[in-house]
Amino acid sequence: MLLIDQVNYSSTPTYNFPSLLEDHGFSEKLIEASVISLESITGKKLRLYVEDSISSDEDITEATITVNSIEQFKVYTLKPIREPTSVVGVDTSSIKIGETENGIIYAFRGTIVWRSFNNYKYIRIGPLPFHITEENKNDIYNTLKRYYLGLNFSRGAPNVTVMQSRICSLLEYWLQKIACRMVKNSLILWDGSLIANPGDCSSIVLPDLLKFSRRKSNVILAFSKVSKLRVLGKYITDLVFGFKPPCLLEVRENSIPSLNPLKILGRIYVAKFIEGPFIFRLDVDKNLDSEEVLCAVGKLIWNDLMFQGYPETLRLAHILSTFTATEVMAIQKFISETYGLKIVAKPDIRKLLFGPYGTGLEGLT
Amino acid sequence: MRLYKKEGDTIKILSFPGEEVEKGEYLIIEDGESGRGLIVQVIDVQFANIPGVLEELLRNSAKELTYGEDIDPLGISSHVAYIEDARVLICKIRGAVEDGRLCVYRSWLPSRFKSIIRRLSINRLMFILGLPGELPIEVGEAYSSKFILNAKDLDGKLNIITGKKGTGKSHLSKLLVLSLVDYGAPVVVLDINGEYINLGFKKNGEKNEYYNKILILTPSENFKVNLAETSLKIMMDIMVYALELPGTSAREFQRIWVYLKSKDTISLAKLGEAIRSWKCNERVRDALFSRYYTLVNSGFFTDEENGFISFEEALKTISCGGVIVINLRNQSSTNRRIIVEYILGKLTSLLSSKKLKAIFLFAEEAHLYLRETYWDDLVTRMRHLGIFTTFITNQPDTIRDGIYRQVDNIFLFNFTSDRDLEVISRAARIDSETVRLIAKELPPHYCLVLGYVVKDFPVVVKIRELDVKTMGETRLFFTEVGASVYAS
Numbered sequence: 001m002l003l004i005d006q007v008n009y010s011s012t013p014t015y016n017f018p019s020l021l022e023d024h025g026f027s028e029k030l031i032e033a034s035v036i037s038l039e040s041i042t043g044k045k046l047r048l049y050v051e052d053s054i055s056s057d058e059d060i061t062e063a064t065i066t067v068n069s070i071e072q073f074k075v076y077t078l079k080p081i082r083e084p085t086s087v088v089g090v091d092t093s094s095i096k097i098g099e100t101e102n103g104i105i106y107a108f109r110g111t112i113v114w115r116s117f118n119n120y121k122y123i124r125i126g127p128l129p130f131h132i133t134e135e136n137k138n139d140i141y142n143t144l145k146r147y148y149l150g151l152n153f154s155r156g157a158p159n160v161t162v163m164q165s166r167i168c169s170l171l172e173y174w175l176q177k178i179a180c181r182m183v184k185n186s187l188i189l190w191d192g193s194l195i196a197n198p199g200d201c202s203s204i205v206l207p208d209l210l211k212f213s214r215r216k217s218n219v220i221l222a223f224s225k226v227s228k229l230r231v232l233g234k235y236i237t238d239l240v241f242g243f244k245p246p247c248l249l250e251v252r253e254n255s256i257p258s259l260n261p262l263k264i265l266g267r268i269y270v271a272k273f274i275e276g277p278f279i280f281r282l283d284v285d286k287n288l289d290s291e292e293v294l295c296a297v298g299k300l301i302w303n304d305l306m307f308q309g310y311p312e313t314l315r316l317a318h319i320l321s322t323f324t325a326t327e328v329m330a331i332q333k334f335i336s337e338t339y340g341l342k343i344v345a346k347p348d349i350r351k352l353l354f355g356p357y358g359t360g361l362e363g364l365t
Numbered sequence: 366m367r368l369y370k371k372e373g374d375t376i377k378i379l380s381f382p383g384e385e386v387e388k389g390e391y392l393i394i395e396d397g398e399s400g401r402g403l404i405v406q407v408i409d410v411q412f413a414n415i416p417g418v419l420e421e422l423l424r425n426s427a428k429e430l431t432y433g434e435d436i437d438p439l440g441i442s443s444h445v446a447y448i449e450d451a452r453v454l455i456c457k458i459r460g461a462v463e464d465g466r467l468c469v470y471r472s473w474l475p476s477r478f479k480s481i482i483r484r485l486s487i488n489r490l491m492f493i494l495g496l497p498g499e500l501p502i503e504v505g506e507a508y509s510s511k512f513i514l515n516a517k518d519l520d521g522k523l524n525i526i527t528g529k530k531g532t533g534k535s536h537l538s539k540l541l542v543l544s545l546v547d548y549g550a551p552v553v554v555l556d557i558n559g560e561y562i563n564l565g566f567k568k569n570g571e572k573n574e575y576y577n578k579i580l581i582l583t584p585s586e587n588f589k590v591n592l593a594e595t596s597l598k599i600m601m602d603i604m605v606y607a608l609e610l611p612g613t614s615a616r617e618f619q620r621i622w623v624y625l626k627s628k629d630t631i632s633l634a635k636l637g638e639a640i641r642s643w644k645c646n647e648r649v650r651d652a653l654f655s656r657y658y659t660l661v662n663s664g665f666f667t668d669e670e671n672g673f674i675s676f677e678e679a680l681k682t683i684s685c686g687g688v689i690v691i692n693l694r695n696q697s698s699t700n701r702r703i704i705v706e707y708i709l710g711k712l713t714s715l716l717s718s719k720k721l722k723a724i725f726l727f728a729e730e731a732h733l734y735l736r737e738t739y740w741d742d743l744v745t746r747m748r749h750l751g752i753f754t755t756f757i758t759n760q761p762d763t764i765r766d767g768i769y770r771q772v773d774n775i776f777l778f779n780f781t782s783d784r785d786l787e788v789i790s791r792a793a794r795i796d797s798e799t800v801r802l803i804a805k806e807l808p809p810h811y812c813l814v815l816g817y818v819v820k821d822f823p824v825v826v827k828i829r830e831l832d833v834k835t836m837g838e839t840r841l842f843f844t845e846v847g848a849s850v851y852a853s
Contacts, residue, residue: 030829031438034439035439056470110729113433120430120432120433121432121433122432122433122434123434123436124433124434124435124436125436126436126437127437127439127441128438128439129439208430214586295436319424320424320433324417324418324419324420324421324424325415325416325417325420326415326416326417326420326421326445326448326449327417327421327445328417329416329417329448330441330442330444330445330448331441331444333444333447333448334440334441334444344634
């Protein structure tokens with residue numbers, strides 16, 4: 001019997017993220033830094049955060065950009081491109097656990113999710129609690145930067161309250177780096193925008209990650225759920241209401257004013273994949289031309305589920321990273337049991353002073 | 366375990382994995398500083414309302430569709446599971462202790478942060494309650510402790526054993542019957558299904574130690590009654606209540622009876638002749654004849670002098686401890702009523718004349734043979750005479766509210782019907798919530814003991830095994846796998 005024809009299926013790449021993390025000695029430095037930081041809290045008191053305890057991991061780096069002319073937009077209609085392509089999503093989350101006499105305890109977690117053979121797989125790292133104080137913040141920041149991002153220069157760490165976003169970003173960059181390293185010809189989805197801030201290490205790390213990604217023929221697509229980008233006072237996400245999905249609205253580079261000292265590393269789009277209010281800002285590597293961007297987004301539409309117009313891979317990465325109230329309690333329990341931390345309720349000064357008045361909507365309930 | 370909340374007489378306690386507590390168990394909340402403690406009973410176990418649990422569950426359901434690995438180097442997920450699995454124990458306050466002694470609970474609350482919550486074993490509880498006392502009856506096991514009640518707490522009391530079919534009511538009833546016999550008590554069982562006829566045998570069919578103390582009286586077979594030994598009162602009760610003889614006819618029957626008595630010729634044959642020749646209205650005669658033939662056809666009354674044991678003699682044989690089982694199986698409802706009227710009439714008469722000290726009466730499904738007026742009579746007048754009744758029923762609504770209010774002890778087996786539980790909870794000497802929440806989930810052979818025997822501290826008991834051939838043989842269709850339907 002002769003085989004007269006054979007359909008040629010391209011194989012989907014497979015990965016082994018867990019072993020990769022082990023190879024990189026994940027369990028050594030990050031845990032070590034976490035444990036060393038926590039050792040300093042033994043016998044102290046932890047004041048809990050009742051309100052605002054679960055921080056949002058919305059894009060905290062996106063700056064407000066004002067575009068002055070509506071002429072500077074171009075709308076593209078998207079078509080799904082039926083080419084099997086791997087989709088990888090990366091997200092991280094952080095949360096404030098409480099305050100000690102001399103610092104703040106934060107917890108961090110990050111997730112890489114990838115779609116493989118119609119299944120979603122993930123690797124989740126954390127929760128990793130850190131006790132950040134004025135005394136240890138430099139050590140922690142520089143150690144993690146050096147070890148996970150290869151940045152050997154030492155720089156003074158920011159304020160303790162800003163360290164939450166900095167460590168979270170470090171963890172996110174590291175996971176993004178791993179994702180970029182492990183796949184090729186794939187789509188890598190980030191949460192946030194492609195704006196570099198010289199004040200942190202993003203101005204060094206982000207260009208490197210984009211460059212590295214291009215070398216592996218990967219395309220990074222950064223989604224922002226909320227955008228501060230405005231045109232003539234209106235949010236740019238509101239500009240695509242009249243267009244039929246799926247479509248992309250491109251904000252021309254020359255229409256964006258200088259954001260000194262911030263640096264925009266991507267092309268900025270507004271993505272509308274389905275009807276309704278589900279419109280997102282999408283940043284794509286500036287070094288890719290429009291055709292490549294349309295091709296990448298077309299592949300994304302075909303290769304990933306787009307429930308509510310948002311890639312499922314990235315949604316899962318987000319869901320798996322965020323902290324629930326139960327987890328916050330569990331972290332508090334772990335810290336108090338392991339390090340003998342005494343948990344005390346933090347008095348709500350506003351309530352003590354004003355009672356039911358001046359507490360916003362909460363006072364009405 | 367931590368004290369969480371108090372609402373009325375309900376205490377809510379937080380319990381964590383490793384501190385599993387079952388429904389019905391007792392806890393003691395001790396306040397070391399004041400030397401006082403609260404005794405509470407767990408009536409329900411619920412999930413603690415932990416913030417974020419819904420999100421966690423939803424995320425886990427997403428994880429079920431996603432394959433992956435969690436790198437959790439500090440093992441925080443185990444703490445999450447610990448918190449998620451926290452339970453709230455809904456407890457009822459049953460009493461208070463001060464310096465180890467039971468005292469009246471007067472709205473005292475232990476410290477929420479300093480109090481220590483421990484399991485209170487049934488042994489310890491019984492000790493605090495001063496149980497079981499001098500005549501112990503081992504009923505079974507309650508949370509790994511032997512549960513023993515005091516036979517004296519059944520003496521002079523009205524008890525109800527109730528639960529749905531197949532939960533073990535008759536088993537407990539037999540256990541109590543034999544335990545009372547152990548202490549020399551005379552017991553009469555009104556056995557509607559012939560379930561007690563094998564009480565004198567072990568499971569393997571051999572005779573047991575009670576064999577000689579058990580007398581099975583099967584009406585119309587080995588138990589017949591001579592009319593001459595029956596009083597007019599008993600006969601009138603049978604005629605009026607069991608056979609519903611109208612008033613005018615009853616008066617004629619009374620005259621006939623007095624006439625025959627004066628001639629000292631009371632017998633079934635003479636009674637028939639007297640009715641035939643008695644000068645009275647024909648309709649009265651018809652009415653009397655129809656009742657007369659019912660008596661004759663019942664086979665319970667006889668003119669024969671020998672071969673049958675009288676009920677009075679039978680009672681003498683158990684006066685130092687024993688059981689008379691009145692086997693009502695295969696009796697028509699009219700016959701059952703006649704027999705029971707006779708038995709109760711006889712017992713009342715013997716107790717009134719002090720020929721009998723007292724008797725424990727176990728009545729299975731009494732609504733099937735006990736006339737309306739007897740219910741109240743049994744729990745009031747007859748009780749004072751010395752008949753201490755235990756009703757066994759799977760239809761609690763057949764027992765009237767008035768009876769329930771007099772009940773001293775309830776042995777409650779599983780009920781799934783809310784209606785049945787409602788009936789019992791109205792009468793039980795504890796809150797309805799306890800009855801509803803505990804009884805609904807009782808497995809077979811587990812019983813919630815309520816009332817005087819447990820000093821109003823309800824206890825869930827697993828009734829112990831009894832080496833007694835329990836049921837009369839029930840004829841089954843599917844006796845053997847593959848058995849032929851047709852006889853060869």
